[in-house]
Amino acid sequence: MSRLVLAWTNWVGSHQWVRWVQRFFRRPATAFACAPADERLGVRRLWLIENLLEPFAAALRVTILGMRSSAAWQRTKAARFCGKTFSSALLLVGLASGSTSPAAAAGLALMVPAYFYPSTGSDWDRLTAAASRVPLVAIMNPANGPGNSPTADPRYLRAIQSLQQAGGRVTGYVYTSYGKRSPQEVKADLRHYHELYPLDGFFLDEMANDGTSASVTYYAELYDYIHRLKPSYHVTGNPGTRTREIYLSRPTVDTMVTFEDGTGYTPYVPEAWNARYPSHQFCHLLHSITNAAGLTNAVSLAQKRNAGFLFVTDDVLPNPWDHLPTYWDAQIDLVEEANRAAAGSSPPRLDLKRREDGHGRLELDGPAGRYIIETAPVLTEWSLLTTNLTFTGQLAFEPILWAQTARIFFRAGVE
Numbered sequence: 001m002s003r004l005v006l007a008w009t010n011w012v013g014s015h016q017w018v019r020w021v022q023r024f025f026r027r028p029a030t031a032f033a034c035a036p037a038d039e040r041l042g043v044r045r046l047w048l049i050e051n052l053l054e055p056f057a058a059a060l061r062v063t064i065l066g067m068r069s070s071a072a073w074q075r076t077k078a079a080r081f082c083g084k085t086f087s088s089a090l091l092l093v094g095l096a097s098g099s100t101s102p103a104a105a106a107g108l109a110l111m112v113p114a115y116f117y118p119s120t121g122s123d124w125d126r127l128t129a130a131a132s133r134v135p136l137v138a139i140m141n142p143a144n145g146p147g148n149s150p151t152a153d154p155r156y157l158r159a160i161q162s163l164q165q166a167g168g169r170v171t172g173y174v175y176t177s178y179g180k181r182s183p184q185e186v187k188a189d190l191r192h193y194h195e196l197y198p199l200d201g202f203f204l205d206e207m208a209n210d211g212t213s214a215s216v217t218y219y220a221e222l223y224d225y226i227h228r229l230k231p232s233y234h235v236t237g238n239p240g241t242r243t244r245e246i247y248l249s250r251p252t253v254d255t256m257v258t259f260e261d262g263t264g265y266t267p268y269v270p271e272a273w274n275a276r277y278p279s280h281q282f283c284h285l286l287h288s289i290t291n292a293a294g295l296t297n298a299v300s301l302a303q304k305r306n307a308g309f310l311f312v313t314d315d316v317l318p319n320p321w322d323h324l325p326t327y328w329d330a331q332i333d334l335v336e337e338a339n340r341a342a343a344g345s346s347p348p349r350l351d352l353k354r355r356e357d358g359h360g361r362l363e364l365d366g367p368a369g370r371y372i373i374e375t376a377p378v379l380t381e382w383s384l385l386t387t388n389l390t391f392t393g394q395l396a397f398e399p400i401l402w403a404q405t406a407r408i409f410f411r412a413g414v415e
Helices: 014-024 043-060 077-082 123-131 154-165 183-196 213-229 272-276 292-304 328-345
Strands: 032-034 062-068 090-095 109-114 136-140 169-175 201-205 234-238 255-261 282-286 309-312 349-354 360-365 369-376 383-390 394-400 409-414
Touching: 109 123, 109 282, 109 328, 123 136, 123 154, 123 328, 136 154, 154 169, 169 183, 169 234, 183 201, 183 213, 201 213, 213 234, 234 282, 282 292, 292 309, 292 328, 328 369, 328 409, 349 409, 360 369, 383 394
Parallel strands: 109 136, 109 309, 136 169, 169 201, 201 234, 234 255, 255 282, 282 309
Antiparallel strands: 032 090, 032 409, 062 090, 349 360, 360 394, 369 383, 369 409
């Protein structure tokens, strides 16, 4: 959080702003927002600033992160002439110490096949401890699915609730036999989970990857059914290998496991179409990685390969997911550090929008990680607004009350 913060407000002239950029562009900075209480900020000045900076953005390592405005300003002649959305409420600029490409900005979340029982002192306790530090999804699997019990297992209930309270998520395992299992049977498992446990989504294992019309329709039907159960459910599909783009573009899932194996990760090359999607739509699961050096290599390669979810273990076949790895603590440290580095290379975008009731909604878009968002009436008096984990790099905080102050500043950084 000790990164440089600059702000544009109606008391800073365009010439002074440009001098600041030229003076400080080699210094790392965090993204920020400034919201004047009034709406008299000059549209022409905002147009001048953005267009002065845009041609030099790459050379100066400057990211112009956006402008928003009230409807009144959008109707002005100047706004229509410039062809942009201007703001009397907000201009966001981040100065990065490195590249601002999408690849550099990718953070990591953990997706852990937690195929072990949550008894007292089990690895579920270690999952809960980690969930307060890094974005973490645990896949529960009581009995190759939800099982046949008409009531919820109280130990699983406690484990789910504890992990969610720590900031993590829990999804339920359901197998699909590569599209050969009856859709009615799959839906019965999904519905049973939904009735018993407060889950965040589902993990569809043994997913087909042939891209046929019948296969795509099969998974699209399950996807629609899941969201009828609860619109916010996150759906992960696991073909475990390269697959067809249609499964994401249709969509049939939200996240796809495109690598699951104990060997071959170093030479593995994702398909070119993967780069067109956000990293949180891809997951890599590695088992039989015997040492910390292999773990470190996997974390580095996952980021380069646009995989936003990862899990690495030294557990082996026939069930490589029945306990956490011996280097679990090191894995948490590496993911936490990777997220800090990602946020440092490409500052998070903060966007302040005006709601219909006149209050604000603060939105963050950046790498995955644990964020601290602070607010201040002046740039020397910062106080904590919220601390939150994001799996996708996106989160929102509202309402923002600004009517009683001349200016409000915001900044965000990965803890």
